Every structure is written in structure tokens, then in C-alpha cells.
Amino acid sequence: MTKKLKYIWAVAIVLLVNVLVISIVTNMGGSVDALSKMGSQGSEVRSIQTKLQNQGYYTGKVDGIFGSLTRTAVIKFQNAKGLTPDGIAGPKTLSALGLGGGSGGLGGFSSSDVTLLARVTSAEARGEPYEGQVAVAAVILNRIQHPSFPNSLAGVIYQPGAFSCLNDGGINAPISDTAYKAARDAINGWDPSGGAIYYYNPAKATSGWIFSRPVITVIGDHRFCK
Structure with a gap:
């Protein structure tokens, strides 16, 4: 093979490698493909x-x-x-939709939001099966989107009379590991409650009104309602 032919082959190989690299980088950085x-x-x-x-x-x-x-x-x-x-x-x-990525957050929620949701979930659903813990967290998130409730996580949680754990001190108890996971699963879209905005334990409920709500599903000791 002559020197000229070797040079042509070398240039061709370099060009081919450059094309491959550019193609890989472009595919990796393409933002459109990352959208749902x-x-x-x-x-x-x-x-x-x-x-x-x-x-x-x-x-x-x-x-x-x-x-x-x-x-x-x-x-x-x-x-x-x-x-x-x-x-x-x-x-x-x-x-x-409320799913924009916040800095350091999950599904648009900050890390402190996730902790707050986990704290209430832990207090309200302690001892419940894991699916029931996710369902309680989902109810809280469902309320944010419902016109009858405040449109923020903190607003929903601290709405007067909304959660008994704020009155009995349960919210101050250590947060269970499963509650953190349940909060994340609910934020990521898992809703075992079927879109419920209320839940109650019939053995502990003190308000007769809650028994009038249409029940969507029952998980553990909780009934989830519209």
C-alpha cells in the first residue's frame, strides 16, 4: 500500500470516528426524547x-x-x-401539572416537602400495610388538586381539623422508613386510594359526617372515600 493510500485511509478512519462521536453525543443530549x-x-x-x-x-x-x-x-x-x-x-x-422539577426535589416537591408528607403519613398510617401508607399519602396529594382544599402541601396538611396527628402530637414522632418510601411512591403517581380525598378508621372516627362519604376502597383499617 502506497503512502498516499495509507494517508487517505487514516483520514477516512478519523472522519468516521468523529461522526460516530458526534452521533452519540447528540443522542445523549437530545432533550425531546426525554419528554413524555x-x-x-x-x-x-x-x-x-x-x-x-x-x-x-x-x-x-x-x-x-x-x-x-x-x-x-x-x-x-x-x-x-x-x-x-x-x-x-x-x-x-x-x-x-405540578410536576416540574424543583431543585433537589421530587416531582416538583422539595426535600422538605417530601419529609413533611412522610411525617404525616407515618403518624396517620403507622401500623397500616404499605399500600395503605401510600394511599394516605396519595389522599393528601389529591387534596392539593381538589377545589375544596388548599392548593399547597403545607396548606392541606395544616388545614385546621384536617389531621388528628397535629392535635395529638403524633406528627412529632420519629418518621418510619416505610413512610418516606410511601411518600415518594405517592408523589411518583401511585394512588392505591383510587383518587380518594378522605379516609378514616371506622373504629376511631368521631365525626358522623365522614360515614356518609362514598367509599372507594378499603385498605387495612382505613376506608378511602370521595
């Missing part, structure tokens, strides 16, 4: 479906699969909020 859209799957999609369901835009199953029903619900939500109705859950749509 048709065909996406995972915990973010589950969170989107839960938020949309709680607000009446989504009637399908919360399965973590971004299909046509989810896309239609996203478009309805975007139209209602004055966003570009492209059916893609980008940063602005996620933020409007």
Missing part, C-alpha cells in the same frame, strides 16, 4: 396520568403507558391552561 409523549413509559407517565385524572381530564387506567387516551388528556389540559396543545408533556406542561 406517545410511546413513553415509566413513573413520570404514571404521575402525569394521576394528575390529569384528579383534575378530570383523563379517564383511562393509570398504567404508566403514554397512549392515545393520555395524549388526548394532555391536549385538553394544555388547551385549558393556555399552553401549546401538542400532546407532549414538556417542561411547561409538567410545571402546570
